[in-house]
Amino acid sequence: MQTLNWKVMTLSLGLFSGFSFILCVAWGLVVPPDVHGTRLLEMFLPGFVWLTPGTFVLGLVETIVIGAYVGFVFTPIHNAVASHWR
Numbered sequence: 001m002q003t004l005n006w007k008v009m010t011l012s013l014g015l016f017s018g019f020s021f022i023l024c025v026a027w028g029l030v031v032p033p034d035v036h037g038t039r040l041l042e043m044f045l046p047g048f049v050w051l052t053p054g055t056f057v058l059g060l061v062e063t064i065v066i067g068a069y070v071g072f073v074f075t076p077i078h079n080a081v082a083s084h085w086r
Helices: 006-030 038-044 053-084
Strands: none
Touching: 006 038, 006 053
């Protein structure tokens, strides 16, 4: 099994998380308020309030950082487990 590069995984998951946040906000702007996850975003992203330009940027930065953190932590764990099972 191939080992993962931590730089690639960190950047990939950071960008994926940011893109997913943008899709969630776009979904929230299109559908009725009863259907979108405003409360969920406000619970998980400190300082995020639906929807002002400043908190949109804050939420975007927070999701990118969280995604990058997941990639940074996941990669060495994956590589260690993969090397153990070779």
